[in-house]
Amino acid sequence: MGTETKATGAATVGRQQRRREQTRARLIEAAKTLMAERGVESVGISEITDAADLGAGTFYNYFQSRDEIVEAVAEASIESVGAALDRMTADMEDPAEVFASSLRHLVLRATSDPVWGWFIVRMGAAHPTLIAILGPRAARDLRRGVDAGRFTIPNTDIATSCTFGSLISALHLVLSTEPPAETDQLFARTMLAMVGIDAQEAKEIAARPLPALRLEP
Amino acid sequence: MGTETKATGAATVGRQQRRREQTRARLIEAAKTLMAERGVESVGISEITDAADLGAGTFYNYFQSRDEIVEAVAEASIESVGAALDRMTADMEDPAEVFASSLRHLVLRATSDPVWGWFIVRMGAAHPTLIAILGPRAARDLRRGVDAGRFTIPNTDIATSCTFGSLISALHLVLSTEPPAETDQLFARTMLAMVGIDAQEAKEIAARPLPALRLEP
Known part of the structure; x- marks a missing residue:
């Protein structure tokens, strides 16, 4: 029983971790495409979250600044x-x-x-x-x-x-x-x-x- | 008298022309300095007029677009x-x-x-x-x-x-x-x-x- 709960807990953590990595990868992919089209300096954070179809606030859960992405x-x-x-x-x-x-x-x-x-x-x-x-x-x-x-x-x-x-x-x-x-x-x-x-x-x-x-x- | 007026008129035109060229050169100089500091794509029109100490509207008397400057x-x-x-x-x-x-x-x-x-x-x-x-x-x-x-x-x-x-x-x-x-x-x-x-x-x-x-x- 205890082992099962632990395993379920580990699975949840694993799932959350994967989802986090997927969202981060989506942001990076969106930023890369926009920057490839228009130049690295011309792309704003809200455009990146828009292109990745994520809320504007999401960005800061993954990156501290535009430079960081x-x-x-x-x-x-x-x-x-x-x-x-x-x-x-x-x-x-x-x-x-x-x-x-x-x-x-x-x-x-x-x-x-x-x-x-x-x-x-x-x-x-x-x-x-x-x-x-x-x-x-x-x-x-x-x-x-x-x-x-x-x-x-x-x-x-x-x-x-x-x-x-x-x-x-x-x-x-x-x-x-x-x-x-x-x-x-x-x-x-x-x-x-x-x-x-x-x-x-x-x-x-x-x-x-x-x-x-x-x-x- | 007629000749004098003509000469004065020509001088006025010449002065206006020179002033126009000076203003245009000021805009170009300001744009160059800003673009050298921060990258060509990162500089907006209002920043250029600000740096040249000119009204925002002045820009369009000289250039039709950012690309043109x-x-x-x-x-x-x-x-x-x-x-x-x-x-x-x-x-x-x-x-x-x-x-x-x-x-x-x-x-x-x-x-x-x-x-x-x-x-x-x-x-x-x-x-x-x-x-x-x-x-x-x-x-x-x-x-x-x-x-x-x-x-x-x-x-x-x-x-x-x-x-x-x-x-x-x-x-x-x-x-x-x-x-x-x-x-x-x-x-x-x-x-x-x-x-x-x-x-x-x-x-x-x-x-x-x-x-x-x-x-x-």
Whole structure:
């Protein structure tokens, strides 16, 4: 009897917890879509709750501020991709292939999920959250290439910034125009050249078979 | 007598015209400063008139919409720099030097005029007005380099986008951190590498004496 009540209680808590997570996910999804359409700074809290079909007050049960939900959207959108890229490239030996295949997947993802792509583009190259999540990864990949004697760059911070800005612009190109065929490879070749890889070799590296990206660990 | 009245009339028209231009310039300046601080999309019309110390209704005597003043700020901020770069590079023979010296001046300008720099960064790599003004110039410079056999790039549109995005990111780096010494040269070297110039030669080109940029023709 006592055990049964405990189990029922645990089930209730579990159900409440799941419902809470679902509502939070709805708010994040609504915020992401609105911000992808109109720009991160142009979206108000009441518009987010409206789009998620929730009462205006609900928002503050989940987030303390607009900045906090932007952070959560970025986390949900980018951190999972960054972690998946880390897993995918963990066994690659050539830092040039690590760099190229990561960039290719980011471009391909914008094509397959334009809402995701527009959210990244609207955040822009200057957004602190984006820099905090992707910046260190890009810098790490560049340093590995330099340490292995594969890359020649005059300054890591500047090369990181340029990779980052180029990525945002490439995503914008892919999303807003009819992009050239194999844009992912063309973009990777351009970035490999930037880090000092010769054009012919860059072409070969960017055309290597691309392992699948698994978002779930 | 008739002549005198005519002259007085002309002077009045001239004075009114000048006052109109001054008011328009005040609105543009106020909009630029606010947009540089907070992002292009976050600034409302009444905030612009407040900051310019003008009545709210005044705005519509000069601009039909918020988009129109954004356009005017971009025009005033970027078109003049683009035109000055065109004049400065008109007599340069080496397309690599044209490309490098233009990029160096853009980075240096963000340092000497941070409001200008932040406005460009806040517009972001994806802003149509910025692309419309700087995009064709960057594409032209890249094509010249390719035609002269100086540059090797897999695709002009992608290289243009990457130059553009890298510039925004480099400006952001310069404005928000203590940038490395001679960031203008380091940035130019990174972009020269991207278009296929060998690292040693890129270093030499980026260190060439930089002609002054004259904003007034």
